[in-house]
Amino acid sequence: MMEQVFRELQEADIGRVAWKEPMSKHTTWKIGGPADVLIEPEGIKALQRAMAVITTWNVPWRAVGRGSNLLVEDAGIKGVVIKLGRNMEYMEENNIQIRAGAGFSFIKLATILSKKGYSGLEFAGGIPGTVGGAVFMNAGAHGSDMSDIVVKAHVLYPDGSLVWLTNEELEFSYRTSILQKERAVVCEAVLALKEGNKEEVVEEMKKHKDYRRSTQPWNYPCAGSVFRNPLPNHAGALIEKAGLKGYHHGGAGISEQHANFIVNLDQAKASDVSAIIRHVQDTIYELYGITMQTEVEIVERNANL
Structure with a gap:
């Protein structure tokens, strides 16, 4: 079915239409498996035409910008990713x-x-x-x-x-x-x-x-603050207090500079980042009874988008 959706989106003359595009090219973490189809509409009218195709086929879709707040699963994204980039600038x-x-x-x-x-x-x-x-x-x-x-x-x-x-x-x-x-x-x-x-x-x-x-480690690929501040506490301060600064898993690690940042140190996978997120959540809850919610959006392959 996705092959047909891909062809119809191409025929709709909406702008760039890509097949199995790695999302690592479109996230600031430089992490993420392929989107079935990725489109970059040339404007609002083109976006409307694309949405008409997507809705007709009832396929999952998701809109992204520069991917600065996304953790895309290694298996990628099912359906169509709508990238709002320079054509909408x-x-x-x-x-x-x-x-x-x-x-x-x-x-x-x-x-x-x-x-x-x-x-x-x-x-x-x-x-x-x-x-x-x-x-x-x-x-x-x-x-x-x-x-x-x-x-x-x-x-x-x-x-x-x-x-x-x-x-x-x-x-x-x-x-x-x-x-x-x-x-x-x-x-x-x-x-x-x-x-x-x-x-x-x-x-x-x-x-x-x-x-x-x-104060923040922009010398490595990252996605900004990973956790929301559990007010009146601050996420970074809690993580640092728990002694988790520098904690590593695979190619990812908690920044030594700012504890609420997880950085891609060496070809990290989404599974590496997810493992760190779970470890932080478990540790903070065990130590302080506080539930840490992510600020970054975690995109699973089979999520109901």
Whole structure:
């Protein structure tokens, strides 16, 4: 069946369509088996055409950006992976409101707007991923997150309908949005910023970037913070307190620099990372009675997507 889906997606003239594409090419962890089919739509209309094919065949699908928050199983992903990349990377300005495509690099957007003196995205300095992914997971740092600046998001549902969801309708909470419950793809978002002092905004952005560079291990492939903070505790502090810094399994290990980072040290497999995640969860629960939930999304081959 997937061969037929592959051919119909090619015929739909949607952009790049790849067969058995290794997801290790599309995740910041550089880990992950093949997607049955991976597509890179050239725009929202192309995405609609692709979704029509996917829905007709009733095959599993998943949308990804730069793969900065994904652990893809070694067996890969069943069905169709929709990559929202450079073909969905655009930005329009309307005074202090910014309309950005889902594939726009979050760091790049924040950097461009800070140099224009726009305030509100300073927290994004150093956060990897795309605008779509940031909306999906309500990305944040330094006491701010997307819920503070998103006006609305344009989302595509499997039935082909395009709907603008307001900030309230997105139901943002800590690292969560309604889109983690509903099946929809973020196509673009409108952000409301403020006019600030250019030098001050740029300096604030630089401070956050420098802090991340000095405290986080970006010299190895990784996916950012692995665990959500079990408030009022902080995940990294708990893991370090438990003596797990530097713990290894296969080609992966807990960073010596930041305990909430698991890094790909030497051709790590997803199974290596999963083993470390389970070890951390078991250890922290045994020592402190705290359940550690992952911030990264773990994608299993046969998951009901």
